Amino acid sequence: xxxxxxxSGPLSVPEGAIASLNCTYSxxxxxxxxxxxxxxxxxxxxxxxxxxxxxxxDGRFTAQLNKASQYVSLLIRDSQPSDSATYLCAAPxxxxxxxxxxxxxxxxxxxx
Amino acid sequence: EPEVTxxxxxxxxxxxQEVILRCVPISNHLYFYWYRQILGQKVEFLVSFYNNEISxxxxxxxxxxxxxxxxxxxxxxxxRSTKLEDSAMYFCAxxxxxxxxxxxxxxxxxxxx
Numbered sequence: 001x002x003x004x005x006x007x008s009g010p011l012s013v014p015e016g017a018i019a020s021l022n023c024t025y026s027x028x029x030x031x032x033x034x035x036x037x038x039x040x041x042x043x044x045x046x047x048x049x050x051x052x053x054x055x056x057x058d059g060r061f062t063a064q065l066n067k068a069s070q071y072v073s074l075l076i077r078d079s080q081p082s083d084s085a086t087y088l089c090a091a092p093x094x095x096x097x098x099x100x101x102x103x104x105x106x107x108x109x110x111x112x
Numbered sequence: 113e114p115e116v117t118x119x120x121x122x123x124x125x126x127x128x129q130e131v132i133l134r135c136v137p138i139s140n141h142l143y144f145y146w147y148r149q150i151l152g153q154k155v156e157f158l159v160s161f162y163n164n165e166i167s168x169x170x171x172x173x174x175x176x177x178x179x180x181x182x183x184x185x186x187x188x189x190x191x192r193s194t195k196l197e198d199s200a201m202y203f204c205a206x207x208x209x210x211x212x213x214x215x216x217x218x219x220x221x222x223x224x225x
Contacts, residue, residue, distance in 0.1 A: 034213055043203055043216040044155060088155065090214075097211025098143060098160035098167045105154060 001026045006089050006103035014111050019076040021106045023089030026070070030097050033072045035063060036088040038105065044088055048074065079110040114138045116217035118204050124223045125194055133189045133220045135204030144187045145205040145214060146179065148172065155203070161187065162210065191222075199224045 005024050013019045023033070032051045036044035050056045050063040050072065062075040076083055086105040093099040117136045125131050137144050146158040160167040161179055178190045187206075191198055201221050205214040 030211060032211055036216075043219045046213050046215060049213050090155075092211045093168070096168055098145075098162065099157045099170070100145075100147075100214060101157070102147075102155040 003028045003093070003101035004089050004091055004103040006087075006106050008104050008106060010107040010109060012109045012111055013079050015079060015081060017079050017110075019079045019083065019108055019110070021074040021076075021087045021089075021108065023072045023074075023103055024070055025072065025089075025091055028094055029091035029101055030094045031065075031067055032092055032097075033063070033065060034090045034100075035061075035074045036090060036102075037083075038086045038088055040086075044090075044102075047087075076108075079108075081110045081112050084109045114140075116204055116206055116215055118202075118217035118220050120220060121218065122221045122223070124225060127196055127224050128193055130190065130192045131194055131222065133191075133202050133204075133222070135187045135189075135217055136185050137187055137204065137206035138215060139185075141206035141208050141215075143167070143207045143210050143212075143214075144181070145207075146189045147203040147205060147216075148200045149203065149219075150200045158189070160210075167210070194222075194224045196224050198222060 035047045038044045048063045056063045060077045064073045088105045089103040090100045144161040159169040159173045201219045203219045204217045207214045
């Protein structure tokens with residue numbers, strides 16, 4: 001299993017709907033997780049971090065972490081066309097934490 | 113809001129030449145990183161740097177690559193004897209501590225001809 005895995009999509013949702021993005025991880029990563037958004041041709045932009053089991057909400061975004069299932073997700077409520085981007089899940093390598101593993105990203109399109 | 117800045121935004125170089133990519137991390141950050149993203153592929157870790165030395169490096173970061181913090185603000189990635197497959201977007205990032213959220217610069221698009 002790769003360190004961090006994502007379904008590459010593409011995922012399409014209508015405007016106003018909830019977009020659900022998922023990520024699984026292996027034992028080779030530390031259990032801190034970061035969601036980044038990357039617009040085409042741009043750099044990754046940090047959206048949220050989550051460190052403990054359960055949900056963490058920030059505006060329209062909710063990150064969910066389930067350590068038992070080694071699963072982390074990002075929910076985007078009231079999706080907007082401006083949310084159309086690739087979403088990257090990232091986690092530090094277990095141990096020093098100085099190397100981040102990134103998933104391949106899930107491409108999201110929000111249809112007006 | 114403080115940000116990571118990278119120069120140049122685009123670098124075109126002949127194969128075999130050396131390139132230096134430059135970065136200014138966020139001023140109070142202690143950890144610095146270089147990542148690479150080949151077009152259409154995932155972001156790949158190259159190297160992390162802390163306390164004026166390499167903290168970790170990936171298998172991609174071979175003898176062709178080196179990093180340096182020549183002064184109190186700049187952080188550079190040198191690629192010697194460039195190859196066609198070095199063409200990619202190179203991102204610099206920084207964080208306050210190891211394992212903490214990393215903040216990325218806008219990247220340098222490197223094109224090797």
